[in-house]
Amino acid sequence: MKDELAGALAAEEAAIWAYGLIGVHLPNQGEQNRARAAEDAHRVLRDDLVEQVAALKASTSPTPAGYELPFPVEDRAGALKLAIHIEDGVAQAWRVVLPVTEGTARTDALAAMTASAVRATRWRRIAAVTPLALAFPGRPEA
Amino acid sequence: MLTDVVRMTTRRRMLQATGAMVGAVTLSGCGLFDDDPEPAPEPDALQPVLDEAVALAAAYDRVALLQPAMAETLSTLAGNHRQHATELARVIGTTVPSAAPSASAATGGDDTVAGLKKAEQSGQRTAVAACKAAPAERAMLVGSIAAGRATHIEALR
Numbered sequence: 001m002k003d004e005l006a007g008a009l010a011a012e013e014a015a016i017w018a019y020g021l022i023g024v025h026l027p028n029q030g031e032q033n034r035a036r037a038a039e040d041a042h043r044v045l046r047d048d049l050v051e052q053v054a055a056l057k058a059s060t061s062p063t064p065a066g067y068e069l070p071f072p073v074e075d076r077a078g079a080l081k082l083a084i085h086i087e088d089g090v091a092q093a094w095r096v097v098l099p100v101t102e103g104t105a106r107t108d109a110l111a112a113m114t115a116s117a118v119r120a121t122r123w124r125r126i127a128a129v130t131p132l133a134l135a136f137p138g139r140p141e142a
Numbered sequence: 143m144l145t146d147v148v149r150m151t152t153r154r155r156m157l158q159a160t161g162a163m164v165g166a167v168t169l170s171g172c173g174l175f176d177d178d179p180e181p182a183p184e185p186d187a188l189q190p191v192l193d194e195a196v197a198l199a200a201a202y203d204r205v206a207l208l209q210p211a212m213a214e215t216l217s218t219l220a221g222n223h224r225q226h227a228t229e230l231a232r233v234i235g236t237t238v239p240s241a242a243p244s245a246s247a248a249t250g251g252d253d254t255v256a257g258l259k260k261a262e263q264s265g266q267r268t269a270v271a272a273c274k275a276a277p278a279e280r281a282m283l284v285g286s287i288a289a290g291r292a293t294h295i296e297a298l299r
Contacts, residue, residue: 095286098273099279125299136225137293138282
């Protein structure tokens with residue numbers, strides 16, 4: 001379980017970092033607000049995970065000095081694409097927590113996974129990307 | 143005289159034998175229904191999730207006919223439910239049921255986008271509960287289906 005939670009923590013850290021960049025490239029106030037709300041949600045989950053991982057006495061990998069972007073982000077289109085990419089990634093990281101947890105812990109992991117999947121669909125709708133909804137959110141694409 | 147006795151005895155025996163056979167038939171006939179039933183297989187815990195996926199796909203098809211402007215989105219989401227049904231049937235070890243009997247159950251007859259959203263919410267609750275109760279090897283599939291139903295509500299906004 002340590003590895004899976006550490007993976008979720010890494011994904012949440014990456015999301016927080018990415019939303020800082022995404023916000024810069026969103027010209028529209030409403031979209032910026034959505035990005036900020038998403039970043040806040042990821043911070044809550046991150047803080048929670050830091051405690052859980054510490055309780056398991058798992059060694060947290062040091063925060064990397066910098067993240068590499070999967071593609072250049074220079075405008076609104078790139079920012080929206082990154083937001084979709086990052087939320088899909090967070091959903092994937094939480095999905096593998098499901099089989100190693102039970103009861104409330106599993107329901108919490110599913111809630112975090114679902115929140116990211118729903119945000120990914122919302123960003124797809126805003127970016128007019130189809131399909132709006134993946135068949136199996138959190139499943140890595142083959 | 144002797145032959146008559148023999149004949150009567152034989153006849154009585156035959157009647158007894160027939161009676162015994164009738165009894166046996168009756169007993170085994172009863173047994174089919176009460177005494178010795180094949181234990182009805184427990185329905186799989188994921189069967190309700192599968193039935194909902196089939197009913198939801200059918201509901202999207204109906205609404206798509208009534209809302210041509212949204213037909214593309216609706217048919218994508220219907221396709222997601224069909225993929226869910228296929229995988230659930232595989233995991234359960236059954237076939238995808240026909241939509242006919244429970245087709246209108248998903249929306250309760252409310253074949254509108256609002257009706258679909260309500261049906262997705264209810265379906266999400268079923269899938270979340272099923273994910274919580276599922277053995278580890280099924281948790282990811284059912285979790286993805288629960289999350290998928292939630293994203294459908296967002297896609298219908």
